[in-house]
Amino acid sequence: xxxxxxxxxxxxxxxxxxxxxxxxxxxxxxxxxxxxxxxxxxxxxxxxxxxxxxxxxxxxxxxxxxxxxxxxxxxxxxxxxxxxxxxxxxxxxxxxxxxxxxxxxxxxxxxxxxxxxxxxxxxxxxxxxxxxxxxxxxxxxxxxxxxxxxxxxxxxxxxxxxxxxxxxxxxxxxxxxxxxxxxxxxxxxxxxxxxxxxxxxxxxxxxxxxxxxxxxxxxxxxxxxxxxxxxxxx
Amino acid sequence: xxxxxxxxxxxxxxxxxxxxxxxxxxxxxxxxxxxxxxxxxxxxxxxxxxxxxxxxxxxxxxxxxxxxxxxxxxxxxxxxxxxxxxxxxxxxxxxxxxxxxxxxxxxxxxxxxxxxxxxxxxxxxxxxxxxxxxxxxxxxxxxxxxxxxxxxxxxxxxxxxxxxxxxxxxxxxxxxxxxxxxxxxxxxxxxxxxxxxxxxxxxxxxxxxxxxxxxxxxxxxxxxxxxxxxxxxx
Numbered sequence: 001x002x003x004x005x006x007x008x009x010x011x012x013x014x015x016x017x018x019x020x021x022x023x024x025x026x027x028x029x030x031x032x033x034x035x036x037x038x039x040x041x042x043x044x045x046x047x048x049x050x051x052x053x054x055x056x057x058x059x060x061x062x063x064x065x066x067x068x069x070x071x072x073x074x075x076x077x078x079x080x081x082x083x084x085x086x087x088x089x090x091x092x093x094x095x096x097x098x099x100x101x102x103x104x105x106x107x108x109x110x111x112x113x114x115x116x117x118x119x120x121x122x123x124x125x126x127x128x129x130x131x132x133x134x135x136x137x138x139x140x141x142x143x144x145x146x147x148x149x150x151x152x153x154x155x156x157x158x159x160x161x162x163x164x165x166x167x168x169x170x171x172x173x174x175x176x177x178x179x180x181x182x183x184x185x186x187x188x189x190x191x192x193x194x195x196x197x198x199x200x201x202x203x204x205x206x207x208x209x210x211x212x213x214x215x216x217x218x219x220x221x222x223x224x225x226x227x228x229x230x231x232x233x234x
Numbered sequence: 235x236x237x238x239x240x241x242x243x244x245x246x247x248x249x250x251x252x253x254x255x256x257x258x259x260x261x262x263x264x265x266x267x268x269x270x271x272x273x274x275x276x277x278x279x280x281x282x283x284x285x286x287x288x289x290x291x292x293x294x295x296x297x298x299x300x301x302x303x304x305x306x307x308x309x310x311x312x313x314x315x316x317x318x319x320x321x322x323x324x325x326x327x328x329x330x331x332x333x334x335x336x337x338x339x340x341x342x343x344x345x346x347x348x349x350x351x352x353x354x355x356x357x358x359x360x361x362x363x364x365x366x367x368x369x370x371x372x373x374x375x376x377x378x379x380x381x382x383x384x385x386x387x388x389x390x391x392x393x394x395x396x397x398x399x400x401x402x403x404x405x406x407x408x409x410x411x412x413x414x415x416x417x418x419x420x421x422x423x424x425x426x427x428x429x430x431x432x433x434x435x436x437x438x439x440x441x442x443x444x445x446x447x448x449x450x451x452x453x454x455x456x457x458x459x460x461x462x463x464x465x466x467x468x
Contacts, residue, residue: 120412135414137371138424138458139431139450158452161431176432178354180369183414190372197373197395216373218392224372 001125001145002104003045004086006079007033007111009053019189019227024212031204032186033111034060040109041066042118043125048073049111050082061204080155083108089149105147113142114195114205115181124182130172134182135160143182148172192225235359235379236338237279238320240313241267241345243287253423253461258446265438266420267345268294274343275300276352277359282307283345284316295438314389317342323383339381347376348429348439349415358416364406368416369394377416382406426459 011022012029020028033049037060040047046069049055057070075082088103107125109116121143124132130148133141139158146153150170154162167174184194192209196216199206213228245256246263254262267283271294274281280303283289291304309316322337341359343350355377358366364382367375373392380387384404388396401408418428426443430450433440447462 135432137418138427139452158431158450161450161452178415179412180414180417181412183417193372197369197392216392216395218373218395 001045001107002086003040003047003107003109004050004083005033005036005040005047005109005111006050006083007052007055009051009055013112013187015187016189016192019192020212028205028208028212029112030060031208032114034062034204036109036111036113036116037062037070038066039116039118039121041069043121045107045125046071047109048086050075050086052076052082080153083155084152087146087152103147103149105145107143107145108153109143109182110185112186113182113184114186114203115184115198117181117200120179120181123179124177127175127177129175131163131167131174132177133160133163133174134177134179136183136185140185142185143177189225196225235279235341236320237274237281237341237343238284238317239267239270239274239281239343239345240284240317241286241289243285243289247346247421249421250423250426253426254446262439262442262446263346264294265442266348268296268438270343270345270347270350271296271304272300273350273352273355275303277355279341279359280305281343282320284309284320286310286316314387317387317389321380321386337381337383339379341377341379342387343377343416344419346420347416347418348420348437349418349432351415351434354413354415357413358411361409361411363409365397365401365408366411367394367397367408368411368413370417370419374419376419377411423459430459 013025016025037047048071050073054074055072057067057072060067062070075085087106109121124134124143125145127145131151132145134143136142139160141155141159141163144163148170151167151172154166164174181198184191186192186195192214193216195206195209196214214225217224217226247259250259271281282305284307288308289306291301291306294301296304309319321340343355358368358377359379361379365385366379368377370376373394375389375393375397378397382404385401385406388400398408415432418425420426420429426448427450429440429443430448448459451458451460
């Protein structure tokens with residue numbers, strides 16, 4: 001199985017601009033990427049970072065064995081096109097999947113799934129359907145595995161529902177995978193709390209947030225994050 | 235296994251006040267409750283609604299076989315006390331769990347888990363740890379199964395982290411269960427989109443929302459819900 005991890009290498013995580021400076025956003029995005037890549041390798045695969053700009057794996061905070069397993073492919077096109085160019089069956093258009101047995105499946109795992117674990121990925125990778133999808137909040141597609149030669153992604157808008165429809169249209173079976181960990185993409189300030197609650201000791205993303213001065217604030221309702229005054233962006 | 239479904243029978247879902255009138259909130263809360271109860275019965279159990287006020291199951295939109303399987307217990311105390319009174323080992327304080335084999339486990343499943351399915355519950359109920367917890371967004375506890383006589387709940391504040399700590403303190407093993415469906419509690423207007431995206435044909439909660447005039451609005455970012463002008467609360 002090929003595992004592709006799309007990564008916006010320039011100006012990542014703009015929706016966190018209210019709480020993180022541009023260098024912090026970049027460092028945090030790279031920390032999440034490193035956590036995701038580590039989980040992919042722990043799950044037994046060699047990930048390819050599909051980056052919008054050149055990226056040297058040696059500059060990521062990775063264990064040596066993980067770093068050695070990571071490849072980088074640069075593709076400046078928008079996400080949908082860049083991913084579709086890596087899916088099975090590209091170029092043979094309209095294959096009906098009957099000969100799908102010799103297709104190497106392709107998994108696409110977003111780089112901002114900071115709660116990803118090897119176990120959650122293994123459960124996703126084990127699904128036998130032609131297309132396995134993990135929805136995120138708000139109808140996004142956080143991860144998928146494609147085993148069907150005619151399936152194509154469309155990340156524009158409500159991609160989870162679109163992907164269900166595209167699978168139907170090409171006659172591919174689809175299974176929705178139920179995972180809070182993979183279903184949590186970290187886009188907005190409110191998402192940071194999940195990183196601090198569910199991140200593990202060895203994870204880089206929660207360590208970065210703590211370095212930046214974030215900590216959990218436990219009030220009566222849902223937990224929120226607070227940032228120490230002196231560490232906030234100016 | 236006993237399955238307890240706590241339900242705020244009066245003034246439920248106040249955080250939806252901006253988008254639903256009081257009668258609508260009540261109807262929507264009861265629709266979610268009916269969906270949860272149906273899933274519990276499909277998973278092979280007979281749920282007890284732990285209600286803050288009397289509730290007649292005959293007034294819920296339930297299939298006859300589900301209605302016959304549902305019991306109601308009224309307990310006006312706050313959630314934490316009402317649930318603790320139903321957990322295993324109450325009254326014998328400090329049992330170390332070594333004789334846990336003759337304890338009937340108790341599951342607590344919140345009534346606003348509109349995306350609950352029998353399959354998601356079966357996965358939770360199958361976990362063998364002394365305490366199995368499903369966290370919700372923001373550190374809440376959406377569902378748990380207790381097999382240890384000394385474990386007690388505390389729903390105040392960041393209950394997921396508290397429950398991890400309480401399990402440690404009483405020497406109970408704890409497993410966190412990874413489920414987007416059970417991890418999604420429907421509290422706030424932004425949560426309604428999940429009900430419309432992931433609700434199934436036969437579910438009552440999405441049907442109610444559609445009756446109220448809600449539909450998915452698919453823009454470029456995450457999907458949101460929109461309500462038809464003429465159907466909005468005044």
